[in-house]
Amino acid sequence: MATLTYVYADSTAVLGPLATYAEPHCYDLCAEHAERLTAPRGWEVVRLATDSAPLRRSSDDLEALANAVREAARPQERGPRPVRGGDGDPTEAGRRGHLRVLRSPDN
Structure with a gap:
């Protein structure tokens, strides 16, 4: 894989190692497309040395990913917070995410 900039x-297309962060005018290419890249007439292609060895994932990477998924799936421990009306009675009967159930003023 490589990043094209x-x-x-200078009428130049630069093909180099995979970028570590996104930029507006950079494009990531797979190995096949990076190898076959051509530039428009009058342009020069500069190919910087890239490490073509495939990346090997360690068990630490997999464990970190599993821990992140577990943490994201863990339910948040917070109860509904009643909203007090002018007379001190709670007007909120329940809460689920961003939705609230309000008691009727008649009750």
């Missing part, structure tokens, strides 16, 4: 002022 255009330098319009």
Whole structure:
């Protein structure tokens, strides 16, 4: 895999190692497309050395991913917070996420 960046002022397409963060004018390419890349007429392609060895994932990566998924799936422990009306009675009967159940003022 490689990242393609255009330098319009120099009419140059730069193909280098995979970028570590996203930029507006960078495009990530798979190995096959990076190898077959051509530039428009009058442009130059600069190919920077890339580490073509496949990345090997360690068990630490898999364990960290599993822990993150478990943490995200864990329910939040918080009860409904009643909203007090002017006379001190709770007007909120329950809460689920961003939705609230309000008691009728007649009750």
